[in-house]
Amino acid sequence: MAPTIENMLLPEEVAAMRQALEIGITYREGLDSRPIPAQIGAEEAHRRFDHALTEDGRPAEKVLADLAGIGDEGLLQIASPRFFGYVVGASHPVGVAADIVTSAWAQVTSYAETTPTTVAVENAAVRDVLALLGLPADAGAGCVTGATVANTVAVMAARGAVLRGAGWDVEADGLFGAPEIHVVAGAEAHSAIDAALRYAGLGARRVHRVDTDQQGRMVVESFASVMAPLSGPILVILQAGHVNSGAFDPFAELIPIARAKGAWVHVDGAFGLWVNAMPELAARCEGVATADSWAVDLHKWLNAPYDSAMVVVRDRASLVSAMSAKGAYLPEASNVPDPADTVLELSRRARGLSSWAILQHLGSAGVREMISRHCRQAAWVASQLEAEPGLTVLNEITANQVAFHAGSGGDRDAQTAAVLHAVQARGRVYPSHGNWRGGEIIRVSISGHRTTDADVALLVDEIRSAWRAVQAEAS
């Protein structure tokens, strides 16, 4: 029988959508009793999903049951409040709920005239994020997948603007034969910056590197001496939130030096830019809002479901020139910004809806409470680890990151790795690994919306007892 209006959704499909919700809710409700690491490795997971496509398909109920059942042991519990790895967010359930609606609505969110609701909601999310982060209200912005892409889009906007200033139209004529762009970045810029420079055709190897201090911050004198001989188009890339230390480049000192050379200043603020939402902490990133462009993740500290980030460009025209699918010179169909003009994708999901829902739900006070809680918890964790003989905290706590190592001398790397391995294997909390300042470190990132003081107390207990066990074994 052909589908009729009454059965636009077949009973089996309604059941599958309900089943999916149940899978999601059951998973989240059971998070507390699961070990945090995945219980099977990559090869075993592949083996489990190695059944070939059938000719006739399978009932939806069975497909979803397999996804949840066979997939279960290969899940890493990133949404747990005791997941402290990699600076990730824990996908706030209200954002997940909005994401489900986003998928169901199937709005290809490119032009305001065609999908007015989802474009309006994304633009509202942009407005709210700019206000919270203290960025210019009339900046151009795009909702992209992550800070890697946000950095890439910003570098493309910058590339066009600085070359226009030198009489070159990169959007029309490309990079061959263009005046050289000098790119200046810190020695400890995130690897995503190298990727952005590669994608934008600027190359990762020709960057002028600026020395960094013990916290990974650019040294002002080094920046000034790198900048001094440069002339012509210049792109300066600064960082708000070093991935190991959480440190901020000294924007208030660096940006005026860059300005004096007519440079474009971009800030990679993947997670750290959220500190600027806190009036009492904003001094840590003073001057950050005077840059030309910013990349900020929504899926890290805002806890939007993956994947979600924002690129923000002060001069909207530069962003549109670089991104617009209809060409920079065509008038916009309406007075409201079209996503197609500010991101790489043409067909795209309404990725910003989940962030809008989280912001509406938490309110500005709720967002600030979360960020200030994480910063306070990071300071407390650092003080507790410092108090344990043999553990050394390497960073000043300026955000939500704690970097430390265990032991000393030639055994230090091995002991640090042994502590991390023991903590992760017990599975109750999950910090992650890093390599910084010439050795192995354990990195604690506090960014889960639901992380409590009891969760971070457990983290400290687990690390302390693992370290004591490692020492007992060595002696």
Ligand SMILES: *Cc1c(COP(=O)(O)O)cnc(C)c1O
């Ligand atoms: C996480 C991070 C990135 C990359 O962001 P994605 O969202 O993973 O693409 C870039 N820069 C910094 C400082 C980061 O912390």
